[in-house]
Amino acid sequence: MSETVEIRNITAADYLDLRESMVSAYPDMAGSYWGEATIQRLIRLFPEGQIAVTVNGKVVGIALSIIVDYDKFGDNHTYEQITGYYTFNTHNPKGDILYGIEVFVHPDFRGRRLARRLYDARKTLCEQLNLEGIVAGGRIPNYEKYAERMSPREYIEKVQDKEIYDPTLTFQFSNDFTVKKILKNYLPNDEASKGFATLLQWFNIYYEKDSDTIRYNKSTVRIGLVQWQMRDYGGLESFMQQVEFFIDAVSDYGSDFVVFPELFNAPLMAEFNQLDPAGAIRGMAKYTETIRDRFLELAVSYNVNIISGSMPIVMDEVLHNISYLCRRDGTWEQYIKIHPTPGEVYAWGMKGGSEIKVFDTDCGKIGIQICYDVEFPEPSRILAEQGMQILFVPFMTDTQHAYNRVRFCAQARAIENECYVAIAGCVGNLPKVNNMDLQYAQSCVFTPSDFNFPVTGIKAESTPNTEMVVVADVDLVLLKELHAFGSVQTMRDIRHDLYKVVKK
Helix, strand or coil, X not given: CCCCEEEEECCHHHHHHHHHHHHHHCCCCCCCCCXXXXXXXXXXXXXXXXXXXXXXXXXXXXXXXXXXXXXXXXXXXXHHHHCCCCCCCCCCCCCCEEEEEEEEECHHHCCCCHHHHHHXXXXXXXXXXXXXXXXXXXXXXXXXXXXXXXXXXXXXXXXXXXXXXXXXXXXXXXXXXXXXXXXXXXXXXXXXXXXXXXXXXXXXXXXXCCCCCCCCCCCEEEEEEEEEEECCCCCHHHHHHHHHHHXXXXXXXXXXXXXXXXXXXXXXXXXXXXXXXXXXXXXXXXXXXXXXXXXXXXXXXXXXXXXXXXXXXXXXXXXXXXXXXXXXXXXXXXXXXXXXXXXXHHHHCCCCCCCCCCEEEXXXXXXXXXXXXXXXHHHHHHHHHCCCCEEEEEECECXXXXXXXXXXXXXXXXXXXXXXXXXXXXXXXXXXXXXXXXXXXXXXXXXXXXXXXCCXXXXXXXXXXXXXXXXXXXXXXXXXXXXXXCCCCCCCCCXXXXXXXXXX
């Protein structure tokens, strides 16, 4: 005979089936089943939190929950305290935690993954209600067999390492719960657990603390990359007209970010060709702050966050390669290239910066690295550990070999740091500008490599060596899912016990 399995909310009419299943589920806790009045009270208080699994219409398992303001209880509480001594007056619809107060499946129906269905339904409810997570006290019913030779902590560690099987705790671990604390006298009458319990927690990766406010971080972010054509613009105003043209075009597509390449303002160096290379680039640096200010005006007027490519700047007599984040709210921050290339050091005397930081935006946390920087994995890892979701890499390369170094390293950064990486470069040539003869580029948006992303790890890419824009959407929620449920989880599985990357 075929079986029909259904997950639904409990009704008052389910009580007899529920009681029969509970008595069978807890033979070592006789008389501890839920009373009919108690179940009806829970249904009245929080109907969507009381979940049943049925087989051919018969209730064979349940998951009961309430919502609590967890700070009022903290980690040191008993079952009686969290349930208001079974009155459930602790239930608070405006709380932040879904608290699991019961889960069981009739023993005749175990082995069919019905409990997993109950847990999945509870997780879905937590996400729908935008709660921070699920907390529950968990029994450790096999502990009585080991209590004389090991502490509860040792027992839990061995269950986690799969050296010992515990029917409750092993299941909790397999459902992504972590042990937050060991509780004493949580259920004093639970002789099998010797009165101990685990305080278990599951985090809702979709939780948004400020979801009820107007200003919130977007989940889908649109990125516009400008593949910039090097040409003679005849001066700053003509140059800025071309800049505004691209910002206007990308803004029309509703982009959240527009990204320009490294040293894309090099055409302005033609004015200083009579100088040696170091003098010429220092001459061009006099335009940098003016261009930054114009970018800031354009960011506000076109409602788009701008990664300003990079430009030379002289600070305290030292030449740097600087990029600006010009936010659409009128604020800005800067990033200085950490690793000048040997050519930049030799020809221009350029020095590297010393700051590695993540920038907050209205579309999540971002990082900026300039060209050669992305070929060093350590700074990107530090940014990822600070929560970076998108890494922007303005670059300029003269040959395909140089371009491939940037491209392959950028794609590696996306995979190992579980983030998006967007690279934007210059194309064409500048025959009248010394040291800026040729450029080669193919601008791209790279993704991690897992089932929710393109099989190539490439979200979008331009036609090589052609002036154009690339517009692509990236989903930040997919990153959260990757961190929690990916086939491999490179950020989580780092061997911090063996090595670490530390900024001095």
